Amino acid sequence: MLQTLGHRTLGAVAELGDFALFTSRSFSAAVGAPRLGRRIVRAVYEQGVRCLPVVLIVGAFTGLVLGLQGYYVLARFGSEGLLGTLVSLTLTRELAPVLAALMVVxxxxxxxxxxxxxxxxxxxxxxxxxxxVDPRRYLVSPRLLVAVVVYPMHAAFFTLIGLVGGYLSGSVLLSLEGGIYWSSVMRAVGPEDVRECFIKAVVFGIVTMAICCHNGFNAHRRPGLTGARAVSASTTRAVVLSSIAVLATDYLITSALV
Amino acid sequence: MSDQVNTPGRTGACAEALLVARGLRKAFSGKTVLDGADLVVPRGALVCVLGKSGTGKSVLLKCVAGVLRPDAGEICFDGRTLPAGEGPERAAFRRRCSYLFQSNALFDSLSTLENVMLPLEQTTTMRRREITERARAVLRVLELDEFRERFPSQLSGGMQKRLALARALVTRPELVLFDEPTAGLDPLRRNAVFSMITRYQVELGFTAVVVTHDLEEALVAADRVALLDEGCMRFAGTPAEFRASADASVRAFRDSVEDLRADVAANRAHQPSRRAPHEPLEILPK
Structure with missing residues (x-):
């Protein structure tokens, strides 16, 4: 049992090292890469344009639910006027970067x-x-570069549509004055909240895209699996590890910035 | 063996031949596939590497191309020893060498033209217009230009093979490595592929290494043949020398049809009462 534990620990450490090398080499390979433009446009399409509808839908419903739940909880203390603060801060600091990243993954x-x-x-x-042709430069670098920009944009769109969702449930469906809602939003959100949102989104983008690319790139190394099963196992693993990584790094960043 | 491979004390073969591989060893999970294989490829020649399935022919080619890293051994290209890992020497070798995969390895999300343009786009500073012109010129030579907007999945098997060849030749390589280019093809298509290789080898002047187990086609098309068996090169020489060789491995490979004929005759002779073709087998329910 000790031997198995040792093997697994060594394997995990080796894979972590391989992942770190893979990510750093993929970033450095982008320097001076020829004809990166078309690859970047394609990556913007696959990570940005194609994911935007899902991000907007999830953002809208998240805002609606936050508005609804928040209104009734705050109403118990006679503080409905703070609904905008609750929705905006929850979205900006936590839910927008995390949920948008999970949707893109x-x-x-x-x-x-x-x-x-x-x-x-x-x-x-x-x-x-x-x-x-360096396959990392051709297949991975453009996707990592695009993730740095696209994930924060998704987080921003998620926040905006979520705020509208909160307004709809709090002010249109329920009885909160619209002006009160929007003024509390404007008072609550400061530059440091936006900074935290973007820092998280950038980190999530790099980590999740690197995990997805790394798992696909090493699909042939899955022990005991070959062919289509190796690809499906790598895809599943990429999504599961990315989701865990988003939540784990979210905790680390939050504890560092709070 | 007719050819002498380069030994540490002799540098002549390394200098004269375009490619020399010596003492290549490769094992996978403890199973030795290459056990000190040697290969000498003279400049401008078409060398066919023969061997049974699973004897390490493709592994040998992949070690030469740098897709796999050999456990031991040395590869000289144009008189220079290639380093085991990545580096400027290996990059320079890759610019002068192309590899044609058994599966073609075409990019299925790119069109025919984009597939051919890809190596030039990614490894040169040529303008896009020049790249397009050169790619279309190669496609015209291989009679694929009218299909340039199609995707690989929309092409026939033979056209895909030609497209893979076009992609391999567009960089004007000095050495082209063909990994079983005729695998799974009928005899007519096998002949067509070998004819295509020899034709473009003459037209474009590259050196070719073809891994195959199609004996007859190889002996007709090749300038030199090599026989790989159990990870070692058992023979290297001209087709005429191969036909005349008394080496046991060569004879076993060369005379396999004769051996089959003898086996079939022996099997039938030992069968006491042969079932007529229309009679049902006894194990089948009546």
């Missing part, structure tokens, strides 16, 4: 892990190497 991250896994499986990555 589910929509784009899983697709990217599967795509790279299939490319590994069908020797397309080997083909890139034999052509003298």
């Amino acid at each position: 589910g929509q784009a991250g899983s697709a990217i892990a599967a795509e790279i896994g299939i490319q590994r499986n069908s020797e397309q990555i080997d083909a890139l190497e034999t052509m003298g």
Whole structure:
């Protein structure tokens, strides 16, 4: 049992080291990469445009629920006027970066892990190497660079639509004055809250995209699995690890910034 | 063996041949696949590497191409020893060498033209217009230009093979490594692929290494043949030398049809009462 534990610990440490090297090399490979533009446009489409509807839908419903729950809880203390503060701070500091990242992982991250896994499986990555093309530079770097920009944008859109959702449930469906709601929002959110939101979104973007790309890239290394099963296992693993990583890094960043 | 591979004391072969691999060893999970394999590829030649399935032919080619890293051994290209890991020497080798995968390894999300343009786009500073022109020129030579907007999945098997060849040739490599280019093809298509390789080798002037187990086609098309068996190179020489060789491995591979004929005749001779073709098998329910 001790031996198994030791093996697994060593394996986990080795994979963590491999992941760190993979991520840093993918970032450094972007420097001077030729014709990165088209790859970046494609990455913006797959992480940004295609994920935006899901992010907006989830953001709207999150705001609606927050407005509803918050209104009744605050009404117990006669503090309905603080609904805007509650919704805006909850969204900006926590829910927007976390939920937007989870949505992008589910929509784009899983697709990217599967795509790279299939490319590994069908020797397309080997083909890139034999052509003298760094596969990390071609497949991973543009996606990491785009994640740095797109995740904060998703978080921003999520916050905005969530605030509108909170307004709809608090002011349109219930009886809170709209002016009170929006003025408490404006008073509550400061630059440090927006900064925290963007820091979290950037970190989530880098970590989750690197995890998804790394799992797809190493689909052939899944012990005991080959072919389509290795790709499906890598995709599942990418989504699960990314989701855990989002929540774990969220805790670490929050404790560092609070 | 007819060819002498380079030994540490002799640098002549390394300098004269375009590619020399010596003492390549590779094992997977303790199972040795290459056990000191040597290969000499003269400049401008078409060398066919023969061998049974699972003898390590593709592994040998992948070690040469740098897709796999050999556990031991040395690879010389154009008189220079390639380092085991990545580096400028390996990058320079990759610019001068192309690899044609058995599965073609085409990018299924890119069109035919984009597949051919890809290596030039990513490894050169050529303008896009020049890249397009050169890619279309290669596609015209391989009679694929009219299909340039199609995706690989919309092409036939033979066209995909030609597309893979176009992608391999667009960088004007000095050495092209073909990994079982005729695997799974019928005899007519096998002939067509070998004909295509020899034709473009003459037209474009590259050196070719073809891994195959199609004996007859290899002996017709190749300038030199090598036989890999149990991880070692058992023979290297001209097709005529291969036909005349008395080596046991060569004979076993070369005379496999004769052996099959003898086996079939022996099996039938030992069967006391042969079932007529229309008679049902006894194990089947009546």
